[in-house]
Amino acid sequence: MHSTTEVRTETIGSALLITIDRPKARNAVNAAVAQGLSTALDQLETDPALRAGVLTGAGGTFSAGMDLKAALAGESPEIPGRGFGGLTQARTTKPLIAAVEGWAMGGGFELALACDLVVAADDARFGLPEVSRGLVAGGGGVIRLPKRIPYHLAMELLLTGEPVTGERAGRLGIANRVVPAGESAAAALELAGRMAQNAPLALAAVKELVRAADGAPEEEAFALQAQQMARLAASADVTEGMTAFTERRSPVWQGR
The missing domain is CATH 1.10.12 (Lyase 2-enoyl-coa Hydratase; Chain  A, domain 2)
Known part of the structure; x- marks a missing residue:
C-alpha cells in the first residue's frame, strides 16, 4: 500500500485501488489531491503487474468536486496536461473504473466520466451543478456527457444542475453496474479482474x-x-x- 495524506493506493491482485482520502471535506479536490491522483496514475501505468485501476473515495463519498475554499485561496486543482484532478485530460493506456458511493458532484462527476467504466451504488448522486454558480462543467462534463447519453438527457443534467441517483444513472447509461450501497469498490475490482484475463x-x-x-x-x-x-x-x-x-x-x- 502507498499512501499520501490525500490519496491512498493499494494493490489488490492485478488492480490498483486508488482512494481519494479527504472524507471530512467530502473528498473535494485540491492541489494535493490532484497531485496524488496524478502520481497514482503514473504508478498504474508504469507497473507491468497492474492491469487496471479502480478509483473511489473514502467515507462513503466519491468526490464533491473542486475544493472551493482551496481555489479561493489560490490553489489549482489541475495538473498541466492532465486536467482537473490530474485525470480528466490524462491519456491512460490501462482500464480505469470509477466506483461511486455517495456524492459525485461537479468535478467529482467529471472524474467518473474520465474513467472507462462506472460502477455506482444505487443511492449514489451524480450531478453537474456548475450553472448554479455561474460556471460550466469545464472538467469534461459539457464535452463528455452528451457523448455518453442522449442529447436531451445530457442537457437536462447540464442546464438544471439537478443530481440523479445511481439507480437512474444506470438507466441512463452513465453507470455500467448499479449495486447496493457499500459494494461499488468490490464490484469494480471484480470487473478489473475480468479485464486482467485479456491481453x-x-x-x-x-x-x-x-x-x-x-x-x-x-x-x-x-x-x-x-x-x-x-x-x-x-x-x-x-x-x-x-x-x-x-x-x-x-x-x-x-x-x-
Missing part, C-alpha cells in the same frame, strides 16, 4: 482506437485501426492467445 496490449489498443476514432472520418479511423492491428499481429501475445486457445488453456500474457 494488455489489446486493452491498450482498444482505448487508443476509441479515442482516435472519436470525431474522425471513418476512412481515417479504419486506417488507424489497421496500424494497430498490424502492431498487435506482430506481438508475442497474439501468438500466445492463439496457442492457448488451441491448447484449451488460459493464456499467459507478456505484454509484448
